[in-house]
Amino acid sequence: MIDVSLTAPLAALAATVAAGATAAAFEYRDEPGGLAAAAFMGAIFWWSAGLFGEAVAATEAGKVFWLNVQYPATAVVPVAAVAFVASYLGYDAWISRRRLLVLAAPLAALTLLSWTNDYHGLVRAGTDVVAFGSGTVLVRELGPAWWAGWLYSQLLLVATFATLAYGVYDSAPAFRTSAGLLLVGAGAPWAAQFVVLGGGPAFRPELLFVLTGVAFTAALRRGPTLGVTPVARQVTLKAIPDPIVVVDRSGRIADTNPAARAWLGDDVAVGATVADALSSAPEVRAAYRRGEAPDEPLRVEVDGETRFVSLSAVPLPTLGSRSQGTVLLLRDVTDSERNRRDLEVANDRLQTLTHALAHDIKNPLAVADGFTDLATGGDEAAIERVEGAHDRIFEIVDETLAAVDHPDPDTDAESFRFATLAEDAWRTAETAAATLTVAGDESYVADRAAVRSVLENLFRNAAVHAGPDPAVTAVALDGGFAVVDDGPGIPPAERDRAFDRGYTTADDGTGIGLASVATLAASHGWTVAAGRGRGETDAVPDAGAMAVGDGAAFVVGFGDRPVAEVAAPIVADPDALATPSEPLATEK
Incomplete structure (x- = not known):
């Protein structure tokens, strides 16, 4: 008491x-x-x-x-x-x-x-x-x-x-x-x-x-x-679809919501250390250890699918001068991140398409300009070349619009003969004093307009870089084709950069032509490579050994066959072929 x-x-x-x-x-x-x-x-x-x-x-x-x-x-x-x-x-x-x-x-x-x-x-x-x-x-x-x-x-x-x-x-x-x-x-x-x-x-x-x-x-x-x-905590945390993890001052998990357990697995258990709990999300764990919110979204694997999250670390109120812990908020930004990346790819593709359009149109424009004086004097052949160049300009515009409206290349596949298409491309390419030899006349089923654009760019590249009066050979191969010149070729040390946008060795070059070739080839599932010509080829049936240039050689493969095998009859060292490092169409 x-x-x-x-x-x-x-x-x-x-x-x-x-x-x-x-x-x-x-x-x-x-x-x-x-x-x-x-x-x-x-x-x-x-x-x-x-x-x-x-x-x-x-x-x-x-x-x-x-x-x-x-x-x-x-x-x-x-x-x-x-x-x-x-x-x-x-x-x-x-x-x-x-x-x-x-x-x-x-x-x-x-x-x-x-x-x-x-x-x-x-x-x-x-x-x-x-x-x-x-x-x-x-x-x-x-x-x-x-x-x-x-x-x-x-x-x-x-x-x-x-x-x-x-x-x-x-x-x-x-x-x-x-x-x-x-x-x-x-x-x-x-x-x-x-x-x-x-x-x-x-x-x-x-x-x-x-x-x-x-x-x-x-x-x-x-x-x-x-x-x-x-009660409100329970309802709210269960309703939030984004992961929330509460870490106490000792670095152990104090609380989580169902979304955190669904995203990060059963390791995110109350009492577990952060190192163990976030073992399935190493990027999130590394950002937490650094103690700063990352500028870029972090990757998290959820049920075998890559998701993206933004991480915010909110400190809990301090007791005296001692922190009570941190709340980790992981916001699902997968859709916005994918949209952002798709937009970047689309913007890059649009930029490349714009440059390629301007570059491709320069070929027939240069042809028309070169034959205009002769055409005004009544030269029938010159008139035909000017008319053909103008027709090609309209075709390029139509092809570009078709590529934008119908991005699936398989819908434009058709059968064509290589020799005929190569000669058509030569007439609308700016080739100055260069000469063309077509070796072989294979038939292919592919996007004819795209192949022609590739040929025009490769022809113009040879005319600009292979020296004065170059000899250019277009060769039909088993599973693809090649364009070879008799110029000095691409230095081996620089061959890997040949398809990079902006790369050129000519004073008046744009660095767009080969980049357009790489982008166009990749968008159609083709493979393009650069090497050095072997000087002769036996790739043409019943023609025996034919002389070809030993300068720059560009090979395009249509199917699943390795490009080195397609190029073997035409290049000096198939194993030394260089391919585009980052073709635009394959970026994700």
Whole structure:
């Protein structure tokens, strides 16, 4: 049993601590449950102050007066507890002002009955002051109204504490301690009354309000307890489709949502280290260790599919100068990243297409310009060359539009004879004083317009780079074709750069022709390679060994056959062929 002389100082301590907790709760008045928490602790302060007055009063009338002072607080505490827990757990919609008034009405009536007890005796059938130790206590004979009010309060409190206990169980581990402090602190005085009523030590259970105030203050100092709603947390985290991982200050997983477990696997378990939990996402783990948000999306393998995420690391509030941990937010940006990459490819393709169009049109324009003077003088052959060049310009425009409107190259495949197409391409290419020999007359099924464009670019490349009056040979091969000149060829050290956009060895070169060849070939699934001619070839049936140039040799393969095998009859060293390093059409 607590000495009566200790009741007053303990009640004063409880009131002081409750006053501090009330002020602390009021700072969070705009958070869910903030006002209810302030009202709850304010009522405990009032109750404790009234208990202090009762303890120090010497007369029966004085003790009854301070007992009546406590009754408004006894009406507020259960209702405020209901309102706080409802808001704390996210059930604000259940609690309206009218419902709170209805809940408080029976206890308000009990307060009025206590204040008017002298007229009816329904709350206290009798009172007496008796000596107890070094002081006196008020002994009450409780009436039926008191028991009815007590039973009603217990129903409210039992429901409240049971709901709060569920919230403690259901809340995230990082917030479970704070919620548990609230449960223990608020429940201690309530549980103690049953000990007294059951015949245990005779003391006032309200003295344990000091524990309520301490627990409440400690919970608030641990973090924004009133801003945490366990039910809302559960619903929100489950509904968010993006992974969320909470890492405590020791580098272990404190909480995750279902999306995190679905994306990162079962290793993302509470208590696991970050190194183990993010083992399936090495880029995310590396970014977390660096302690900075990456500028580019990170790759994550999810069920065998590559996904992209943006990573944000949000630090949790510090306790003193010590961090409490970090929240990792992984936002799924797969669709936007793929769209961005597709857009980059489309922009690059459009740029290449624009350059290629300008470059390809220069061939027939140069032919038309070169024969214009002769045509105006009546030269019929010159007129035909000019007309053919103009027709070719229109064809190039139509082919470009078709490539944009119908990007599937297989739809444009048709049968054609190589010799005829090579001669047509030569007539509309800017070849100056160069001469052409066509070796072989194979028939192919492919995009005829694309093959012609490739030939025109290769012919013009030979005319520009193979020296004065070069001899150019177009050779039909098994599975493809080649264009060989008798110039100095491409230096082996620079051969790998031959198809790079902007690369040229001529003073007036654009560096577009071979890049256009590589892009066009890749977009049709063909293979293009550069090497050195072997000087002769036996690739043409029934023609024996034919002389070809030993300068630059460009080979185009149509099918799945390795380009080195296709080029073997025409190049000096098939194993030394150079192919485009990054053809545009294959970028993703």
